Amino acid sequence: xxxxxxxxxxxxxxxxxxxxxxxxxxxxxxxxxxxxxxxxxxxxxxxxxxxxxxxxxxxxxxxxxxxxxxxxxxxxxxxxxxxxxxxxxxxxxxxxxxxxxxxxxxxxxxxxxxxxxxxx
Amino acid sequence: xxxxxxxxxxxxxxxxxxxxxxxxxxxxxxxxxxxxxxxxxxxxxxxxxxxxxxxxxxxxxxxxxxxxxxxxxxxxxxxxxxxxxxxxxxxxxxxxxxxxxxxxxxxxxxxxxxxxxxxx
DNA sequence: CAAACATATACCCATATGGGAATGCGTCAA
DNA sequence: TTGACGCATTCCCATATGGGTATATGTTTG
Numbered sequence: 001x002x003x004x005x006x007x008x009x010x011x012x013x014x015x016x017x018x019x020x021x022x023x024x025x026x027x028x029x030x031x032x033x034x035x036x037x038x039x040x041x042x043x044x045x046x047x048x049x050x051x052x053x054x055x056x057x058x059x060x061x062x063x064x065x066x067x068x069x070x071x072x073x074x075x076x077x078x079x080x081x082x083x084x085x086x087x088x089x090x091x092x093x094x095x096x097x098x099x100x101x102x103x104x105x106x107x108x109x110x111x112x113x114x115x116x117x118x119x120x
Numbered sequence: 121x122x123x124x125x126x127x128x129x130x131x132x133x134x135x136x137x138x139x140x141x142x143x144x145x146x147x148x149x150x151x152x153x154x155x156x157x158x159x160x161x162x163x164x165x166x167x168x169x170x171x172x173x174x175x176x177x178x179x180x181x182x183x184x185x186x187x188x189x190x191x192x193x194x195x196x197x198x199x200x201x202x203x204x205x206x207x208x209x210x211x212x213x214x215x216x217x218x219x220x221x222x223x224x225x226x227x228x229x230x231x232x233x234x235x236x237x238x239x240x
Numbered sequence: 241c242a243a244a245c246a247t248a249t250a251c252c253c254a255t256a257t258g259g260g261a262a263t264g265c266g267t268c269a270a
Numbered sequence: 271t272t273g274a275c276g277c278a279t280t281c282c283c284a285t286a287t288g289g290g291t292a293t294a295t296g297t298t299t300g
Contacts, residue, residue, distance in 0.1 A: 001257080001258050001259055001283095001284075001285070002256080002257050002258065002259095002284070002285035002286050002287080003123060003126070003135075003136070003256075003257045003258070003285085003286070003287080004135070004136065004137070004257095004258090004286090005285095005286065005287090006123070006286080006287075006288095011134060011135045011140075012135045014131060014135075014205075015123075015124070015131045015132045015134075015135040016123070016124065016287095016288085017124070018288090020131075020204065023208070024207075027207065027208070032246080032247090033246070033247055033248090034245095034246065034247085042289090043289075043290070043291090044246085044247070044248090045247090045248080045249080045289085045290080045291080045292095046288070046289060046290085047247095048247060048248055048249085049248085049249090049288075049289090050288090051247095051248095052248080052249095066246090066297065066298070067245065067246050067247075067296070067297040067298060068245095068246060068247080068297095069246080069247065069248090073208070073211060074211065075208035075209070075210070075211025075212050076211070076212045078205050078208045078211070078212070079212045081201070081205050082202070082205045082206065082208075082209065084140065085134075085198050085201050085202045085205060086202065087147070088143070088147070088193070088195035088198045088202075089195070089202065090195070091193055091194065091195025091196070091198070092195045092196040092198065092199045121253095121254070121255070121287080121288050121289055122254070122255035122256050122257080122286080122287050122288070123255085123256070123257080123286075123287045123288070124256090124287095124288095125255095125256065125257090126256080126257075126258095136257095136258085138258090152276080152277090153276070153277055153278090154275095154276065154277085162259090163259075163260070163261090164276080164277070164278090165259085165260080165261085165262095165277090165278080165279080165280095166258070166259060166260085167277095168277060168278055168279080169258075169259090169278085169279090170258090171277095171278095172278080172279095186267065186268070186276090187266070187267040187268065187275065187276050187277075188267095188275095188276060188277080189276080189277065189278090
């Protein structure tokens with residue numbers, strides 16, 4: 001087996017830096033392939049291929065405009081990523097960690113910080 | 121060129137479902153490789169290899185305990201993922217207006233150093 | 241109609257992958 | 271010491287990747 005396909009889910013699709021750049025560029029609004037080619041400095045086929053992947057996971061939508069194709073972001077699939085990562089927020093935020101200890105010792109969570117002081 | 125190495129960053133490391141499972145399992149606390157083997161139903165070498173990747177990107181720390189090795193999560197590297205994805209929250213959240221303000225502020229880099237956040 | 245333009249596909253290729261199986265190596269038990 | 275245990279590493283391999291280049295498809299213009 002090789003690595004999971006990039007089109008498997010948003011996790012894989014977004015692992016590629018170039019695709020993140022594309023999404024960032026599209027964050028400002030609709031853009032045609034040619035615009036992205038200029039903005040990213042990538043070859044046109046490469047951009048089209050990245051867009052294909054993004055489309056397959058639903059991260060972008062397309063709209064025909066004459067001989068151009070306008071792409072736009074659709075962040076919905078990123079929600080899964082966000083939700084998963086959010087669970088680890090506490091692990092890079094020391095405060096939560098300390099708070100956890102404190103709460104653990106107290107045995108219960110006070111309804112609000114009643115100015116418990118900063119003891120430690 | 122092939123795909124970027126899985127050890128390139130948290131984005132790539134976490135794109136693999138098994139590695140996410142490992143992190144989820146470790147979220148409860150330290151675990152030995154053998155524990156993970158049982159929990160995930162994977163072969164031991166595979167688990168060790170996934171742990172290697174996670175270690176290389178700093179997502180887990182190890183600790184020797186006799187002939188076992190206890191792994192624990194370190195969510196720090198996930199912060200980059202979280203921060204990037206958070207930019208797109210507005211695309212699946214209805215509160216555009218509020219988010220717009222936030223994004224606007226993110227667009228500028230205040231001279232302040234770390235610690236800003238909203239802690240207060 | 242043909243020519244120019246915009247985009248998508250097809251091919252080719254070097255590369256890292258993740259699983260399987262075998263093995264190396266340090267640690268604990270008898 | 272020998273042997274069992276726990277884990278890491280190595281080798282093998284099918285597979286998808288992303289970039290490069292060439293080409294096919296569709297659209298607008300002359």
